[in-house]
Amino acid sequence: MKSLRWPMTVISMEVRKILAYRSDFWVNQVGLIIFQVILSYSLWFAIFEFNGVEKMGGYDLTNFIHYYLTAVLVAKAMLGEDIGFLSREIYDGTLNRFIVYPVSIFQYKHITYLVYSLFNNCQLFAIFLFNYFYLHPTPLSEIPWSSYLLGVFASLLSSSLFFMMGCILESIAFWADYIWSLMVLLRMTTNFLGGTLIPLTFYPEWAQEVLKFTPFPYIVTFPIKVFMNDFDSIYYLKNCAIICVWYFIFYLIFRLVWRKGQLKYTGVGI
Amino acid sequence: MEFRIDFYFRIIMDLNYYFISFAFFEIIYLHTNMLGGWSHEQAIIFIAGNLLMDSIVMSVFANNMWWFPLFVNKGDLDHYLTKPVSTLFFISLRDFSANSFVNFIMALSVFIWAIANYSIPLTWWQILVYFLLIINGAILYYIFNMIFYFPVFWTGSPRGFGNLYWILIHSIERPDRIYRGWVRKLFTTLLPFSIMVSFPARLILEEFSFEVLMHILLVTLISWPVYLFVWSRGLRAYSSASS
Structure with a gap:
């Protein structure tokens, strides 16, 4: 039980931080x-109307609302904490404090990152509940609870993968003076190639095939599909396994970069 | 060039944004021939206009706007309030982003390329009007971004409603005619994102409409005093000490 105490403390601390500025937060x-959702719906409504169709790429307009509603929250969960979650410590020289912390910086940052992800999953849960009790029946309310729970797990897994990719770029702060733009680049690319902006089924066939060999669809499209109940157990397990493999690859790269970077660290900030 | 690596990173980031902007529409036009009344080649002129406006904002205003809520949050605005120049002018234009200016040149090249490749020849005055209205769009972008940051005077938070603005700003990237009903009214009046690039594009891609031009100018004229009013009210609420 003692080993669980520090993660719980970190979680409670981070939740308080998230809710520190409540009006900002809610707005x-x-x-x-x-x-x-409105922006995406408007776009697809115009396309449907011009083409005089009710379904495209397996989606009707209701499916699109469902897709983008889920995509927003999955993308938010993926993004987790703000840019600078690691590089700020390097720039400010505050990595030093982790020498006296009872946990490693990697564990600490991973937990805080997942708190943000979990918080956004809770929002999806709130929407799910609201829809289930008040707007029934809609495609969202027909989703079984098991899909929701599996979706949360998939989302946390994909957030961890994105966190790992982010860690590598944030570690570049040991050498580069400012890495904000690199993180923005990663976010934009993941949103585009992951399927947050347009479902991947609308991409050309060749692009869909190429994307399967990148981590992006597993970060965004996979959790969305689970939340939309558009999956089977083989798809689920296969994607979880692929995420784990990608995570491991990025973890090894991160370890290498971090070790090299530590040798450059002066501890006084820049 | 003090932060050289960041300089290059930012150029790459902006290029990536340009690529995604075009790729997004390329994918959309794989599934439709028209979007918001515009064909593929018309959409390219619209995107080029949007990228040009974005590069102007990024070069002139973006860095300054980014720091503004933090100045208020940390009480650093005091330093600027004591300067013998207009505080708003100073904090809005004190930092010019050289790397984004490189992107401005690239965006301008894309803009010229898009216009040169348009199947219907455009007159020089049409191009000039489009360019001037894009600059107007950049100013409107700045005004409304600041209005979304001004709530930090009351909430004391480090980012205000900036994150919401980043979502809303995506509405600029779509032709205005895809918006219907109250959403359309909202994006052409209270939050005039469609006025920034889409309306100017309509003036050159379609028959010239005096009504559209007046709409753009009227919204700009009304936005300015609103912006100054919220700023002055915000200053009254400014507590100076760190939040």
């Missing part, structure tokens, strides 16, 4: 969900 969160 940004609610606004983000509503407008993201």
